[in-house]
Each structure stands twice: as structure tokens, then as C-alpha cells.
Amino acid sequence: MGPSSADYARLPSASDEDSEQDIFISSSVKAEGLTASTVELVEQPYRRTEKFKRVDKPTLFLGLGVAACFLLTLVNTIYFIRTPSFSPNPWSTANNFAGASLPRPNQFVGLDKVDRNRSGFVTPPPFMNRVSVLTQVSSEHPDYVYPDGQRQWYSFRGTVSPSDKPFLVNQTVGALNCLILLCTPHHDQHLVSRFGFVSYTLLRAVFAHLPPQTSTIAQFRTLDFGMENCEVAVRVLPQDILDAETDLRPGFNRTFISSRPNEPLPISVYELHMDKPLDVRTLSWRTKPERGKFLGVEAELQTISCPQDSLQTFEFICDEQQEEACSLEWWQDEHESLGVFLKQSSSIPDWSP
Secondary structure, rough: OOOOHHHHOOEEEEOOOOOOOOEEOOOOOOOOOHHHHHHOOEOOOOOOHHHHOOHHHHHHHHHHHHHHHHHHHHHHHHHHHHOOOOOOOHHHHHHOOOOOOOOOOOOOHHHOOOOOOOOOOOOOOOEEOOEEEEEEEEEEOOOOOOOOOOEEEEEOEEEEEEEEEEEEEEOOOOOOHHHHHHHHOOOOEEEOOEEEEHHHHHHHHOOOOOOOOEEEEEEEEEEOOHHHOEEEEEEOHHHHHHHHHHHHHHOOOOOEEOOOOOOOOOEEEEEOOOOOOOOOOOOOOOOOOOOOEEEEEEHHHHEEEOOOOOOOEEEEEEOOOOOOEEEEEEEEEOOOOOOEEEEEOOOOOOOOO
């Protein structure tokens, strides 16, 4: 007598231990007369385990793309770092571009051909051109670069740079210089010595060293058509007017300081040989442009020719003829009550009838 049907109700497949495939006896097989030849095997659908789960093609392509991008980025970074022309300063290219002599198109095409007798041309009044660059250099620290944007602040929207610009000139007198200035008279006399007559002026020229000084460099770009007569203007209104204006703007710190608060300080102005935009990130006493024409002291400045759309650069220092210390400092903004300006006047004759 053969084995019972219960012994063959469910048989696991021994051919593949990792597979979950089972062998079942068909339900049509009866318990009576069960033999091996009457057993019918029914296969279950094959189920792959998580260990050998197949990766989808889109996921595979995405992974390969990310790996390729990372590899190319790494190769480009290594290449640029090892290139001799690579500079860690991101503004180096911008600085070179800003100093290039690029042509500027004429904004007033055809105005020079207008018949002013028929058009009723009237000479326009002069106006004050505001400074575009205002920074300092010091002979005592010839390599020091004064920071730009000293009053800028950072907000959640980015960096805010107000129009406030500093003006500073000073000139100190050394100990030896002070001694000679005090001991020698203002007029030229002679000192009797065993070498003969010695001029006090010569003594002061030999022993008195050049005093350290801080000067301000300003650059303007001339505006408008036919306004090519320019004059540098240093405007300082009386203290009471400045105080009243400051009270109306409590948020503006003018910081007006003068070594002679009750009298104006003579400021000498020089024209600088510079027809390109100044780079304030590298400007120092050692790298500043060469001085050109002396325009005079602030009270009596000369009028110069300033072609349309040109750059005019000037240097302001304490009057070198002074025999005492000098200091003048302020912060200026868009108001014209205090600051340095370029006064532009018409260079076109008045052809109106």
C-alpha cells in the first residue's frame, strides 16, 4: 500500500533554495490509487527577491549622468587652477576691462549743426557736476589703499552703498620743522656764523623735511553738450547753515572737522594726468597719477577746458605755503551745501538775437 495523499500535499522545490517556487499536487488527483505517474506539477509565478531586484533604465541613466557631470566639473576645476593665467581675484578681469580705452558714442548727434539764430538758442546757465570718485592717499603710508564704500551696509536684499563720500586733507609738521619755523622769522634774514652769512630760508630748505600729508583725489566725468568750460569748486557754507541742515537729516553724519573752524582753510588743487577711470582698489600714494598743472588755491582757481564726456581728475592738498598744521575733513552727499564739485559753463557763443 502506497503512502497517503497528505504526505504529498505540498512539496518544496529542492533545486533552488533561494527561489520561492513551490510544487503543488493538482486538485484533480484523488486520494485513491495515488501513484507517481498521476501527479501533475503546477508552477507558481517566479518572484525575484529584493537582493537581486532589477534596476530601472531611467534610474541607471540618471546616475550615470550625475557621475559624468561631477567628473567633468572636477576636471575643469583642476585645469583652471593649474593654468598660469588663473587669478583667485574674481574682479581682476573686470578691473582690466574698466581701465580699457573703449570708445563712447556721441549722445548728441547733430546738435553742432543746429542753426542757433533760427532756433532761439540761449546760453544755458552753469551747473554743478557731482564727483564720481572721491578717495584719499597718504604720503606717510605710500602703499596704503583707502577702503571704498566705508558707509555701505548689508541687508537681506544685498549690499547698500549710499552716495556719501569722504573728503580729507591734512598736513602735520614734524618736530624739527616746528623748531625751525618757530626760531626763524617769516621774512628772509641772515644769521652770522663762522662760515659767513647764512640765510634762514636756506636753513629751512635744508633742515625742514617735507611734512607728511593726506590728500584727496577726485574724478569727474563731464556732462551735457557744449558745457566744456570747467572750474573746480570747493563749497563750504557757514557752520550755522550746516548745523541747520544736519538737524533736518538726523540720519546723515556729516563729520565736519576743521583745524580752523572760524576761518576758511586754503586748499591747493592740482590737475592729474589721468584720462581713464580710477581703480580705487589699487590707488595709493605710490600709484597715484602724476601731478600736472597747478590750478591755484581754492579761492582763485583757474578755468580749464573739459571736452564733452571726458574724465577730469584732481588732487586736493593743504596749501604748501602754510607754516602750521592743517586739517579738514567732511562727508558729502548729493546736497551742494558742502563738498567739491566741478562747475561746468557753456562753451558755445550766445547766438541768440
